[in-house]
Amino acid sequence: MIYTFYKYQGTGNDFVMIDNRQLIFDKNNTKAIKKLCDRRFGIGADGLILLENHDTLDFKMVYYNSDGNESSMCGNGGRCLVAFAKFLGIIKKDTQFMAVDGKHDAIIEADLVKLQMQDVPHINIFDTHVFLNTGSPHHVQLTTDLKNIDIKKTGSNIRYGEPYNELGTNVNFVVKNSETNFSVRTYERGVEDETLSCGTGVTAVALAMHAIGETEKNLISLETEGGELQVSFDKNDSKYQNIWLIGPATQVFKGEIEC
Numbered sequence: 001m002i003y004t005f006y007k008y009q010g011t012g013n014d015f016v017m018i019d020n021r022q023l024i025f026d027k028n029n030t031k032a033i034k035k036l037c038d039r040r041f042g043i044g045a046d047g048l049i050l051l052e053n054h055d056t057l058d059f060k061m062v063y064y065n066s067d068g069n070e071s072s073m074c075g076n077g078g079r080c081l082v083a084f085a086k087f088l089g090i091i092k093k094d095t096q097f098m099a100v101d102g103k104h105d106a107i108i109e110a111d112l113v114k115l116q117m118q119d120v121p122h123i124n125i126f127d128t129h130v131f132l133n134t135g136s137p138h139h140v141q142l143t144t145d146l147k148n149i150d151i152k153k154t155g156s157n158i159r160y161g162e163p164y165n166e167l168g169t170n171v172n173f174v175v176k177n178s179e180t181n182f183s184v185r186t187y188e189r190g191v192e193d194e195t196l197s198c199g200t201g202v203t204a205v206a207l208a209m210h211a212i213g214e215t216e217k218n219l220i221s222l223e224t225e226g227g228e229l230q231v232s233f234d235k236n237d238s239k240y241q242n243i244w245l246i247g248p249a250t251q252v253f254k255g256e257i258e259c
Contacts, residue, residue, distance in 0.1 A: 001024075001026070001258065001259065002256055002257070002258045003018055003024070003025065003036075003256065003257055003258075003259065004018070004019070004254070004255075004256050005017060005018050005036070005043060005254070005255055005256070005257060006018075006084060006087075006251060006253075006254050007043060007045065007251070007252040007253050007254075007255075008080035008081075008083060008084060008249060008250065008251055008252060009080070009226075009249075009250055009252055010076035010077075010079050010080050010113075010197065010199070010247055010248060010249045010250070011076065011196065011197035011224055011226040011227035011228070011229055011247055011248065012195075012196025012197050012224070012225060012226020012227060013046055013074075013076035013077070013080075013195055013196060013197040013198060013199065013226060014044070014045045014046055014252070015045050015046060015047050015048065015049050015074075015076075015077050015080050015081075016036050016037060016043050016045045016047075016048045016049070017049050017051065017080070017081065017084045018048070018049070018050050018051070019051050019084075019088060020050040020051060020052050020062070021051065021052060021053050021059075023052070025050055027050075027062070027070075029259075030068035030069070031068070032259040033048050033064045033068040034066065034067065034068040035259050036048055036257065036259060037064075037065075037066035037068075038066075042257070042259075043255070043257060045066060046065075046066055046188070046191050046195050047063055047064055047065050047066055047071065047074060047077055047190075047191075048063070048064040048066075049061060049062065049063050049064075049074075049077050049080070049081050049084075050062040050063075050064075051081060051084060051085060051088070051090075054097065054098050057096045057097050057098050057103065058085065058090055058091050058095045058096055058097050059081075059085055059090055059091075059095075059097045059098075060097060060098045060099075061077070061078060061081050061097055061098065061099040061100075062100075063077050063099070063100065065188075065189075065190025065191055066190065066191050067190050067191070067192065069190060070100070071100075071136070071190050072100060072101065072135060072136040072137070072200075073099055073100055073101040073117075073118075073134075073135025073136050073200055074135075074136070074199065074200065075115060075117065075134070075135065075198070075199020075200040075201075075202075075203055075245045076197055076198065076199035076229075076245075076247070076249075077199070078097075078099060078104060078106070078115050078199070078245075079106070079113040079114075079115045079199065079245065079247060079249045080113075080249040081097070082095060082097070082106040082108065082113050082115065082249065083108070083113055083249040083250070083251065084251070085097070086108055087251060091108075092108075093107060093108050093109075094106070094107055094108075095107075099135075100135075101118055101135040102118055104116055104117070104118075111248050111250075112246055112247060112248060113246075113247065113248070113249045114244050114245070114246045115199070115244065115245045115246075116242075116243065116244055117134055117135060117200070117203055117243040117244070117245055118134070118135055118243070119239060119240065119241045119243065120132055120133065120134060120207055120239070120240040120243065121238070121239045121240075122238065122239075123207060123208065123211045123238075123240075125211060125212055128141065129141040130204075130208035130211065130212060131169070132204050132207060132208060132211075134200045134201075134203040134204045134207070134243075135200050135203075136170055136189075136200040136201075137164075137168075137169040137170060137189075138169065138170045138171075138172055138200065138201055138204035138205075138208075139158055139159075139164070139169045139170065139171045139172065140172045140174060140204055140205050140208040140209075141158075141171070141172065141173055141174065142173075142174050142175070142176070142214075143173045143174065143175060144175070146173055146174075146175040146183055146185055149173055149185065151173065151185050151186075151187050151193075151194040152187065152193050152194055154171075154173075154187075155171040155173075155186075155187020155194065156187065156192065158171045158187075159171055159187060159189055159192075168189040169189060170186060170187065170188050170189050170198065170200070170201055170204075171186065171187040172184055172185070172186045172187075172198070172201045172202075172204060172205050173185050173186075174205050174208075174209070176209070176214055176215075177223070179215050179216070179217055180215065180217050180219065180220055180221055181220070181221045181222075181223065182205060182206075182209060182214075182215075182220065182221075182222055182223070183222075183223040183224075184198075184201065184202055184205050184222050184223065184224055185224070185225060186198040186201040186202075186224070188201075194225070196224060196225040196226030196227075197224035197225065197226040197227065197229065198224070199229065199245050199247075202222035202224065202229045202231060202245070203231050203243060203245050205220075205222060205231075206220040206222060206231035206233065207231075207233060207240050207243070210233070210235070210240075218232060218233050218234060218235070219231075219232045220232075227247070227248070228247070229245065229246065229247040230245075230246040230247065231243065231244065231245055231246070232244045232246065
């Protein structure tokens, strides 16, 4: 089968996009998904995203990690898919679409895509780290030396260790630069390596830093290896609401591949 694909990236978090409104893609072909995402034998990406029709919303997002398995929510992937939907003429500026964790609103403003994330009703605070779910599970840990951490090794040990075990978690290491700015590096479950950026990860970091008192601001800039993202939110009692992930989403190239 020959597929037409589009490559998108959001602060270095990159995705293969396929217009699957005609249901041409075999979702059970894990081997094909892994090949598409392979950086040596395929296109190369952190994940594959299928854009599909939805009965009541503008479109549906189906996301696979580079290991070939369908995954939990991907924030940067969602923002890139919104840009792809505009490119295809499905939407203009505002949209609502369905993802694995439910309905999302999004807005395109100039070169930025703003994606509303799901509410976060509870954050688990421990002595050494914070754990929360922002559409995907995230372990958030402050550090003093972000540059020299072996993210793959240290992140993997946490991802597979207690209490996460085989189900796993994404792992974020954080340095505070100021009240409104934090630097982040993320180990992603499913990619099983560091990614240049993680949308649900920076969202988790912003909320975690607010929850533990490292900031009182509700608009936070997050510096990733691939660029800057912003997260805004409201806090109502212990619940975080009106959460928006903000950043660029860019088409890199278009092509065809047989798999």
